[in-house]
Amino acid sequence: VMDNKDSEAEIHPLKTEDVKIQENHENSVERRILTKQSSQLSRLSRWRTAAFFISLFLCLIIVFAFSFIIPCPERPVSERTWFRNYDDAVAYQFLAIEDVNEDKVQDVVFAFRAGNGSSSFNTSCLDEGLPSPCAFVAAVSGTNGRALWERPAAEEVMWLEGGIRQLGGAAAPGCLVVGKPPALTALDLRTGEVQWRQPSDFGANSSVLPPVAVIPDVDSDGVQDLIIFVATGDQIKTFIHSGKHGKQIGSAGSLEVGGRARCIRLNLGSSSYFLFYTENSLYAYSLKDLYSAATGMEMKLPSLDQDPQWEKNIDRPTHRLSLLSSGDIRYLAKIPRQSRENILVVDSEVAMLINTQNLQTLWTLNSSRVISEPLLGYYKPDVLGIVLESEMGPNRKKVMIVESGSGAVQWDLKLSSRAESPGPAVLPTADHRSAFLFWGEYQAPGNQTRSRAPLQKLYLFHPSYTNVLLELRNSTDQIIGFTAALFERSRHACYVLLRGPQPGQEPGLVSLMKRKVKEDISQSRVIWLNQVAVDSEQYVRDRLYRMRFQSR
Numbered sequence: 001v002m003d004n005k006d007s008e009a010e011i012h013p014l015k016t017e018d019v020k021i022q023e024n025h026e027n028s029v030e031r032r033i034l035t036k037q038s039s040q041l042s043r044l045s046r047w048r049t050a051a052f053f054i055s056l057f058l059c060l061i062i063v064f065a066f067s068f069i070i071p072c073p074e075r076p077v078s079e080r081t082w083f084r085n086y087d088d089a090v091a092y093q094f095l096a097i098e099d100v101n102e103d104k105v106q107d108v109v110f111a112f113r114a115g116n117g118s119s120s121f122n123t124s125c126l127d128e129g130l131p132s133p134c135a136f137v138a139a140v141s142g143t144n145g146r147a148l149w150e151r152p153a154a155e156e157v158m159w160l161e162g163g164i165r166q167l168g169g170a171a172a173p174g175c176l177v178v179g180k181p182p183a184l185t186a187l188d189l190r191t192g193e194v195q196w197r198q199p200s201d202f203g204a205n206s207s208v209l210p211p212v213a214v215i216p217d218v219d220s221d222g223v224q225d226l227i228i229f230v231a232t233g234d235q236i237k238t239f240i241h242s243g244k245h246g247k248q249i250g251s252a253g254s255l256e257v258g259g260r261a262r263c264i265r266l267n268l269g270s271s272s273y274f275l276f277y278t279e280n281s282l283y284a285y286s287l288k289d290l291y292s293a294a295t296g297m298e299m300k301l302p303s304l305d306q307d308p309q310w311e312k313n314i315d316r317p318t319h320r321l322s323l324l325s326s327g328d329i330r331y332l333a334k335i336p337r338q339s340r341e342n343i344l345v346v347d348s349e350v351a352m353l354i355n356t357q358n359l360q361t362l363w364t365l366n367s368s369r370v371i372s373e374p375l376l377g378y379y380k381p382d383v384l385g386i387v388l389e390s391e392m393g394p395n396r397k398k399v400m401i402v403e404s405g406s407g408a409v410q411w412d413l414k415l416s417s418r419a420e421s422p423g424p425a426v427l428p429t430a431d432h433r434s435a436f437l438f439w440g441e442y443q444a445p446g447n448q449t450r451s452r453a454p455l456q457k458l459y460l461f462h463p464s465y466t467n468v469l470l471e472l473r474n475s476t477d478q479i480i481g482f483t484a485a486l487f488e489r490s491r492h493a494c495y496v497l498l499r500g501p502q503p504g505q506e507p508g509l510v511s512l513m514k515r516k517v518k519e520d521i522s523q524s525r526v527i528w529l530n531q532v533a534v535d536s537e538q539y540v541r542d543r544l545y546r547m548r549f550q551s552r
Contacts, residue, residue: 078105078492080519082145084512089114090501091510092135095481096162097496098173100139100148100189106487107142108496109175109189111135111157112510113503120147128152128194133507137177137187140512142487142494149192154179156503161212166223168195169244178208178228184246198246200239202230209236209263213274215287216304218295219249227290229263229274236261236276240294253293255319257283264332268340268356271307275321275343279328284314284321313359323354333374335404336384344386346370351388353407363407371397377426377434379403379410379463387424387436395454399424399438411466413529415440416454422482427493427517429462430548435517436461437484437495442469442527458495460521462547468540469527472520475499477511484517490550493517521545 092111100107115133117123125134128151135157139148159178167174168186174195177185182202186195202208209229218225223244230237238253259278266273272287288304291297314321323345331346335353342362343354348369353362369391379385384404389397397417401410417440424438438461441454456479460470481498494517500510521544526537535543 078143078487078516079145080516082514084118084140084145084147086112086114086118086500086510088507089510090503090505090507091480091498092157092160092503093480094157094160095483095496095498096160096175097142097483097485097487098139098163098189101141102190103143104488105142105492106485107148108140108512108514109137109160109162110140110481110498110512111137111153111160111177113156114507117150117152118147121150123150123152125152130155135177135179137175137192139189139192142514145512145514151187151192151194153177153185153187154183156180159208159210159212161210162189164212164214164226164243167243169223170195176212176226178212182206184228184241186246196246198241198248200241200248201252202237202239203232206230206232206237209261209276211263211265213265214243215240215272215291217243218291225249227287229276231261234259238290238294240291250295250297253290255283255285255293257281262332264334266334266341266343266356268307268310270305271310272304273307273310275332277329277332282321282323282329282332283319284310285319286310289319309358310356323359330370331373333386335376335386344374346374346388351386351402351407353404365402365407365409367400372423375424375426376404377401377436378428378432379434381432385410385434387426387438389424389438395419397440399440401436411461411463413442413461413469415442417441418454418456420478421456422479425482425484425495427484427486428550428552430490430550431464432550433463435493435547435549437472439479439482442471458520459527460517460524460544462544465534465540465544467529467532467534469529470521470524470541470544471527472517472524473515478502486549486551487514490548493549518545 089112094111096109097106098109113133113135117136125132130152134152135154136150137153138150141148154177157177158180161176164174164176170188172188172190175187175189182200184200185197188195209231213227214224215227217223219242221244225243226241228239234257236255236257240249242249257276257278258281261276261278263274263276266275274285276283286306288306328348333344335342335344340356342356345352345354350364351367352364355362367388367390370388371391372389375387377385377387379401386402386404388400388402392398395416398412398414400412403410421439426434426436429435439456439458441457456475458472460472477499479497479499480502484495486492487494494514497513501508524541526540
C-alpha cells in the first residue's frame with residue numbers, strides 16, 4: 001500500500017501539494033471557528049453571572065424593604081377581658097357576634113333601654129324623635145370593648161335580627177329592628193346609620209315569631225326581601241317587606257294555629273318550608289303558599305318549589321303535618337345532612353329524629369322535660385352530636401350529649417341548676433371535636449344539699465377528659481344573655497355575658513363582658529367526676545390551656 005502512495009506522489013507531485021494546502025486551510029478555519037465559539041461562550045457566561053447577581057441583589061432589596069421599610073398591617077391586640085357598663089338601663093335578651101368594623105375580629109351587637117346612650121356618643125332618644133327612655137342598639141369592639149356606634153332605634157324592641165345581607169341595598173350586612181309601636185328599622189351594621197324606617201300594621205298586643213327570614217327577591221328590585229310572622233292569640237299574620245326600602249309587599253296573610261306557636265325554617269333541597277308548632281300540633285307551610293297568601297299571586301321561582309313528599313303528608317285545609325309524638329312539643333331543631341336537613345322533635349317525654357325525605361322516625365330517646373334549646377356540637381371527631389338539658393326535679397337537671405346519627409348517649413352529667421340559668425354553648429376545637437360550656441352547680445354524689453338555691457357556675461368539658469370538669473367562674477348576677485365564639489379565625493375563644501335588669505324590672509346597671517376562655521382555664525378548679533385521678537390537676541389545666549381551636 002505504501003508503495004502505491006509513493007508512486008502516486010511521484011506521478012502527481014502538484015496534486016499532493018494542493019491536498020496539503022487544502023488540509024492546512026481547513027484546520028485553520030476550524031481553529032478560528034473554535035476560537036470564536038469559545039469567545040462567545042465566555043461572553044455568555046459573563047452575562048449569566050451578571051444576571052444572577054443582579055437578580056440576587058433585587059431579591060435582597062425586596063426582602064429588606066418588606067422587613068424594615070414597608071410596615072406590616074397592624075394586627076389588633078385583643079384584651080383578655082373587658083367590661084362595658086350602662087347605668088340606669090335595662091337589657092334585652094339579644095346578643096349577636098359580627099365583625100362590625102372589618103378588622104377581622106368579631107364584635108358584639110346588643111340592645112338596651114335607657115334615657116341616653118353612653119358618654120362615648122352622647123346620643124339621646126330625642127335625636128331620632130323618640131320619647132325617653134327608648135331602645136338603643138349598640139355595637140362594641142371585640143378587641144377592647146370600645147363603643148363603635150349606638151343608635152336609638154325604637155320605643156321598645158320586640159325582636160332584632162343581625163347579619164342580614166343586602167339590607168337596604170347596602171354592600172355591608174344590616175340589622176333589622178322590629179319595634180313597638182310596630183315599626184321596622186334597618187340599620188347599617190358597619191356604621192349604625194338608619195337605612196330605612198317603615199311603620200307596620202302588626203296590630204295591638206302582637207308579638208313577633210322569630211326568626212325574621214330572608215326570602216328571594218319577589219318584587220324584582222334586585223334585593224332579597226323579608227318575611228315576618230306576627231302572633232295575635234291563636235292567629236299568625238304573615239308580612240312580606242321589601243329588603244331595599246322596607247315597604248310592605250301585598251297584604252297580610254293569615255294562618256290559623258291552635259295555641260301559642262313557635263317557628264323554624266326548614267330547607268329541603270330546592271324547597272323551603274316554615275314549621276309552626278304549638279304544644280300539641282305541628283303546621284307546615286311552603287314558602288310558595290305563604291307568598292300566595294300574602295300577595296294573592298302565583299310566582300314561579302326555583303326557590304319557591306314544593307316538595308312532593310311533604311305535600312302528600314300535609315293536610316291541605318288545616319296545613320297540619322302528622323308526626324308521631326307522644327307528648328307536648330317543646331322544641332323543634334334542624335339537624336344538618338349533606339343534601340337536606342332532618343328535624344329533631346323534642347316533646348315532654350322523648351326526643352326523636354325525623355328523616356325529612358320520607359318523614360320516618362330514625363331514632364327515639366327518652367328525655368323528659370327538656371328545658372333549653374337543643375345545641376349542636378362534636379363529642380367524637382367529625383361526628384355531629386346534640387346537647388340536651390332535661391329537668392330532673394326542682395333545681396336539678398341532666399346534661400346529655402347524644403350522637404345525632406344513632407341517638408346513643410355519649411356522655412351525661414347531673415347538676416343542680418336555677419330555673420333562669422343560661423343555656424349551653426360550644427366552641428370548635430382543632431381536633432375536630434368541641435369544647436362544651438354549661439351552667440349549674442356540680443355536687444359530688446352523696447354531698448347534694450337541697451336546702452339552699454343552687455349557685456351559678458360556668459363549667460367547661462372537653463371529650464379528651466371524659467371524667468374531668470373545669471369550673472371556670474361563679475356568677476351571682478342575673479344573666480340575660482350568654483354566648484361563646486371564636487373572635488378571630490381559629491383562635492381567641494371567648495364567651496360573652498350580658499347582665500343586669502330586664503324590661504319590666506327596675507332600671508339599674510347593665511354590664512357587658514367579654515372573657516377569654518384560656519384565662520379562666522389557667523385559674524380553673526379541676527373537678528374529677530370519679531375518684532380516679534389519671535393526671536395531676538396542673539397537668540390537666542396545662543393541657544386544656546394549650547388546646548387549639550379551629551373555625552368550621
